[in-house]
Amino acid sequence: MKIFSENLFFAISIFFIGIIASILISKISNLFLKKISRRTKNDFDDYIFELIINIFKPIGFLLSLYFAVDFYFQEDITFISLLLNVDKLLILIIVIKALNKILIRSLVETTEKLQDQSIKSMISSLTPLVKAFTWTIGSIFYLQNIGVQMTAIWALLSAGGIGAGLALKDPVQEFFEYITILLDKPFQKGEFIKAEGVLGSIERVGVRSSRIRSINGEIIVMSNSALTNGVISNYAQMKKRRLVHKLGVVYDTSPKIMKRIPFIIEKIIKEANNASFDRCHFTDFGDFSLNFELVYYIPTNNYFAAMEAQQYINLRIMEEFKLNCIEFAFPTQTLNIEGRETK
Numbered sequence: 001m002k003i004f005s006e007n008l009f010f011a012i013s014i015f016f017i018g019i020i021a022s023i024l025i026s027k028i029s030n031l032f033l034k035k036i037s038r039r040t041k042n043d044f045d046d047y048i049f050e051l052i053i054n055i056f057k058p059i060g061f062l063l064s065l066y067f068a069v070d071f072y073f074q075e076d077i078t079f080i081s082l083l084l085n086v087d088k089l090l091i092l093i094i095v096i097k098a099l100n101k102i103l104i105r106s107l108v109e110t111t112e113k114l115q116d117q118s119i120k121s122m123i124s125s126l127t128p129l130v131k132a133f134t135w136t137i138g139s140i141f142y143l144q145n146i147g148v149q150m151t152a153i154w155a156l157l158s159a160g161g162i163g164a165g166l167a168l169k170d171p172v173q174e175f176f177e178y179i180t181i182l183l184d185k186p187f188q189k190g191e192f193i194k195a196e197g198v199l200g201s202i203e204r205v206g207v208r209s210s211r212i213r214s215i216n217g218e219i220i221v222m223s224n225s226a227l228t229n230g231v232i233s234n235y236a237q238m239k240k241r242r243l244v245h246k247l248g249v250v251y252d253t254s255p256k257i258m259k260r261i262p263f264i265i266e267k268i269i270k271e272a273n274n275a276s277f278d279r280c281h282f283t284d285f286g287d288f289s290l291n292f293e294l295v296y297y298i299p300t301n302n303y304f305a306a307m308e309a310q311q312y313i314n315l316r317i318m319e320e321f322k323l324n325c326i327e328f329a330f331p332t333q334t335l336n337i338e339g340r341e342t343k
Contacts, residue, residue: 029052
């Protein structure tokens, strides 16, 4: 009975001493860490210090309970072992939650310093992965601490990891292609591109696929790997659009008119407000036409604005050619039949 009383007295003493020590450490840390945080300009360290101060008391209380119970029940009793394991689990949960808050806050702080919206989106999408990683490591540490044989678990995880790797091969590949798009920036949201024969503007870059609003109006969903492995024409980053056209006139056109055609076209393009003339030359004798090559620039990366300018220029060429009696060529074939004299 005396031993029982002494053990109980010491166990209660350990518990209360631990509680008092936790309160004192919490208050002293509060004063000390606040002095340090005042010397810094950012509030990230304030957040970390406040989080550490807040977990001192609950962890101290749980540790005090753990050591007190462990001291009093020195024999191996199933119920007491379970209680101590629950106590360890609560401590681990508090630590992991605090660690997750610090890691996520650091990601948020990093995101706020960036000007690139796509990188912000990528960092935000990493939050679930950070939580899953910390909880997985914490769970393994806890199982090892309570005496669980990890050999069989590691073997099961390895086999499951191989199966999951094969099953998730495509999603994982698409995720890394998503990271590649965000970091390499072949295109961004809102930009007009041509990829895999599709012309349209990017509406959303997702983890597995990207959505393109085509010029016909429909949404086209394309996998990230198809985009990154193919050829992408990004019209949004063009300072000006170069347009090359061929014009064909009939063979009956006189040399005098042929000389005038480049000057007529040059005048038309220079009169246009949103186009700049480059060159126009008589290039070759075609099968059924005399061909000119016309090159001009439109100082915009907007596809629809370029098409409007091109339409205006084409209509003006038709008007001027009609006024000057210049005929466009179309596919024709002339057959010359020679007769034979008969005796």
